Amino acid sequence: MTAMLEFDVEAARQVEAVYLTADVVQQRREVVRLLALAAGEAVLDIGSGPGLLATDLARAVGSTGRVCGIDVSDSMLALARGRAVLAGSAPVEYRHGGVDAVPYPDGSFDAAVSTQVLEYVADIRAALAEALRVLRPGGRMLVLDTDWSSIVWHSTDPERMRRILLTWEQHLADPFLPRTLGRQLRRAGFDVAPPQVLTLLNVGYEAATYSGQLIPIVARFVTGRDGWTAADVDGWVEDLQTLGPDSFFSLNRYVFCATKPQ
Template identity: 35%
Template sequence: MTETTGGPGFVTERGSFRAAHVANQNVERQAFVLDQMAARPAVRTLKAWALDQLAPAPGETAVDVGSGTGEDVLAFTAYGARAIGVEPSPGLRAEAVRRAAGAPVEYVEGQAEALPFEDASVDVLRSERVLQHVDHPAVAVAEMARVLRPGGRIALIDTDWGTAIIHPADPDVLQRMFGYFRGETANPYSGRRLRGLLAEAGLEITGETAATWIEPQEGATTGFVGMMHTTAARAGVITDAEAEAFTQTLRDTAERGAFHMSLTMYAVSARKP
């Protein structure tokens, strides 16, 4: 199926956004996509906000759930915290170890819904763009609350695919494509659910913010936008003619500097009473 080189969430070769389908992806490609996303201004803004909210202290245990290539685990070490990354992909864990180059970090196998920690054993926990891929996000957040110590802090960051805008495009074709990709995403409206999930897990909300991902003009023909018409056509959601018209419109628009694609990401922090 179609490959992609960017986008604000996991995009697999089959066009799926579910964690089960990401596990077997090419690690080099996954790492490249994660690096591309981590460099985007909206993502950098939310990462910095979350770290400020969490405020790790020396000697505390700080955990990143869904740690990928380990960038955010390494950030914990600057605060003198015991830094642990939880990642289900063996390949990404190996890549994180390679990038850590002997830094005082740990990477362990685990899923958001079943964390490998004792009750009340974690001081600081973050999870970024993970819950959108999880079939039962309430279970995952309850598990995160379980491992937090009283007074422990948590920050969640995620995308809300209901906020996606692409312009210009045929509204009917775009609606069918977005509907298909939201259907392939386990939890497509994750961003708007973060506050509720934390509150329902018995945690006290301490902050919330948002940042909008704005795709550059070259994104009209690359990344998620560059692959969505092909994948949708192969799935029978749109016709080949509609796919060609979609991509031609965006290509022509980008050449004039008039293409627009945006997507809002949300972040919420909380404390365990």
């Protein structure tokens, strides 16, 4: 059974801290590059979170463009709406909306992007159908998601780490979504390019890295589940934070670029 993350104010701030790490900043740059946006285009950010990607998209399409973000979390929407947009960027509009009911008409966008969202979604078919609907013919869709079996995370207690990560997988509808995502995009009606991989790699413990910021998020989620006590989880956290130069973390994220046929 999937427990899912609850994006209350504290969780939203924790996610924002992850997104501000150099690892994820570089990921956003690559996402914008792969979308190959042109000035004046209209872009939809599906699951826009704290609005960092939407802000980058607005800069890419310029003042004549349009960026819309949707999210189901009011806490995330509040963070996004409070984010400044640089001069010369497109206006950014945020609406409350889910992937299965995008609150925009057919053919509204030249491009759509969904990063770290679909792995939370039980009905991928409905989500992709909505994305296809709101794209114009020839419109582009970029999806980025993680296969959590690709994680390599060093610990002095490998068995505890293995069990912690098994509990952590419960926060997703499909922790291994990239394995089937290409097929599901094709079934939805998209033309799909070969996927690409983006690897997050942190060697040596630093709090201001993706893995350093992920630790408290995992800890908050697993505590109280599968018998994990606060003391158990605190021991796991301390182990990782005191590894120093021996800390090692790697995780693969997969990028799928697809096009709506003309």
